[in-house]
Amino acid sequence: MSKRDYYxxxxxxxxxxxxxxxxxxxxxxxxxxxxxxxxxxxAEDKFKEVSEAYAVLANPEKxxxxxxxxxxxxxxxxxxxxxxxxxxDLGNFTDLFNDLFGDxxxxxxxxxxxxxxxxxxxxxxxxxxxxxNGVLEGVEAKIKIPKMRGCxxxxxxxxxxxxxxxxxxxxxxxxxxxxxxGFFRISRPCDQCGGQGETVRHRCGTCRGAGRVEGQxxxxxxxxxxxDDGMRMxxxxxxxxxxxxxxxGDLYVVISVAPHSLFTRDGPDLHCEVPVRFxxxxxxxxxxxxxxxxxxxxxIPEGTQSGKVxxxxxxxxxxxxxxxxxxxxxxxxxxxxxxxxxxQRELLEKFAEESGDEVSPVTNGFLDKxxxxxx
Numbered sequence: 001m002s003k004r005d006y007y008x009x010x011x012x013x014x015x016x017x018x019x020x021x022x023x024x025x026x027x028x029x030x031x032x033x034x035x036x037x038x039x040x041x042x043a044e045d046k047f048k049e050v051s052e053a054y055a056v057l058a059n060p061e062k063x064x065x066x067x068x069x070x071x072x073x074x075x076x077x078x079x080x081x082x083x084x085x086x087x088x089d090l091g092n093f094t095d096l097f098n099d100l101f102g103d104x105x106x107x108x109x110x111x112x113x114x115x116x117x118x119x120x121x122x123x124x125x126x127x128x129x130x131x132x133n134g135v136l137e138g139v140e141a142k143i144k145i146p147k148m149r150g151c152x153x154x155x156x157x158x159x160x161x162x163x164x165x166x167x168x169x170x171x172x173x174x175x176x177x178x179x180x181x182g183f184f185r186i187s188r189p190c191d192q193c194g195g196q197g198e199t200v201r202h203r204c205g206t207c208r209g210a211g212r213v214e215g216q217x218x219x220x221x222x223x224x225x226x227x228d229d230g231m232r233m234x235x236x237x238x239x240x241x242x243x244x245x246x247x248x249g250d251l252y253v254v255i256s257v258a259p260h261s262l263f264t265r266d267g268p269d270l271h272c273e274v275p276v277r278f279x280x281x282x283x284x285x286x287x288x289x290x291x292x293x294x295x296x297x298x299x300i301p302e303g304t305q306s307g308k309v310x311x312x313x314x315x316x317x318x319x320x321x322x323x324x325x326x327x328x329x330x331x332x333x334x335x336x337x338x339x340x341x342x343x344q345r346e347l348l349e350k351f352a353e354e355s356g357d358e359v360s361p362v363t364n365g366f367l368d369k370x371x372x373x374x375x
Contacts, residue, residue, distance in 0.1 A: 003071060006053035014067065018058070025054040121148065121240035121249035129256045130223060132263060132270075135317045136292050138225040142218065145251065149215040150241040154204035158211035158244060163202040165244075168193035196244050212241045221253055226268075226320035229257040262290055268326025269316045273333050276300055281334045289330055291315045298330065306334035 007014055010024045028050040030036070037043035056062045056074065065073035124147055130139055150156040159165050167173035171190035175197035179186045189195030203209030219238065232254045239249025263270045274289055284302030288295045291312065298310060309329050316326025340348070 004049070006057055006066065009049055009053040010057065016057075021054070021057055025050060025058075029054075119243040119246040121242040121246065123249040124239045124251045126251060126253050127256055128221065128223070128253050129258050130227075131258050132260050132265065132292060132317065134223060135227060135257060135265075136225060139223045141221045141223060143221055143253075145217045145219060145238070147215065147217060148212040148240040149217065150248075151204060151207035151211055151213050153206040154211065156211045156241065156244075158200045158204055158207060158209040160202040160204050165198040165200050168197055168199050171197065173197045198244070211244055219251075223253075223255065224320065226318040226322060227255050227257075228267075228320070229255065231255045231320075263292070263328075265317065268319050268322075268324075270326065270328045271331065272328065273331045275333045275335045276304065277335055278337060281305070281332070289328075291328055292317075300332070304332055304334070306332060308332040 007016070010021065010028065012021060012024050016024075029047065032043045032047040032050060034044045034047060056066055062074060124145060126143060126145060128141055128143065130141070151158070154161060157165055168175070168190055170192040171177050175190055175193065175195040176187040177190050179188065190197070193199050200209045204211075207213050217238070219235070221233070221235070223233070232252050235251040235253065237248045238251035241248050257265070263272050265271075270292070272290065274287070276285075276287065280287070280300060281304045282302070284304070285300050286297055287300055289298045289312065292315070296312065296315070298312065300310075309331055312328040312330060314325050315328035318325045337344070
């Protein structure tokens, strides 16, 4: 099968400059790369064709020979074959390939230095329980965190004091080992230095070359007023120390608000249930009601029914980053006596006799609903 003209393959003129040639190849190589066309059996042949054309035209000597003598000027093979074994010095071609597909194959050029030796330390979580008073006023909590800390003897380098980590001889300090097949260049983490680019010949006696030791750190955590259950606070840099001098991780303090024996919380509002005696609810009275800050007096109106909700404004908790507070909602529970003396029973019977068929507003509303259902 005859070969197509290389300039035609790349869609450029014979006078094309290097920049335009490279631009055209980039476009076609990305278009026909087999990984991008798994269902097109012709894509691989087209990719090889444009790569072969670029390999010749990007090489000044081969381009001059091709321009003057055509395929015969490239030798008996007529140019690089499908296996790309006749590229000689890959030069700019492999640089371009890394530019196009380096991310796919873990790229990075062989002569480049790795971006950083250390690895970031792990993030940690600490569960902190506070009560409603802590929500109301905020709290300072002292906590202890077990974690890996940077070795003070070697300052986290892992090397014996007076010595320094050395550049890895296998990877030349890049942390990557390059494997090349044809124009394919695949990089992998160096197995000698673990991808760090450096090795420790004389290890620190305290951390044995790890750069970290097990330890415990005491911290004071300032929890602001108004926090809610499940909220988390991020303490930057308070996680585990990094590996090989890398930056530390972060500490996340997760807030848990303990249940209260009297109050339940609904955002900034508090709810509580207060029992009131039958006579107090009937005649009206003034009672003491608990709040987070102590007892306050509350007026119970005459004829208060069980389930009535009364409001104490400003007796709830603040919102996060807010100075205003919610309300305390007092749910009235009318307590009916269960044990009566003879005298009490006599009086209640007289009360019922005096009341006759009188119907209260609550009972009247209930009876109206029954009539609508059954009549």
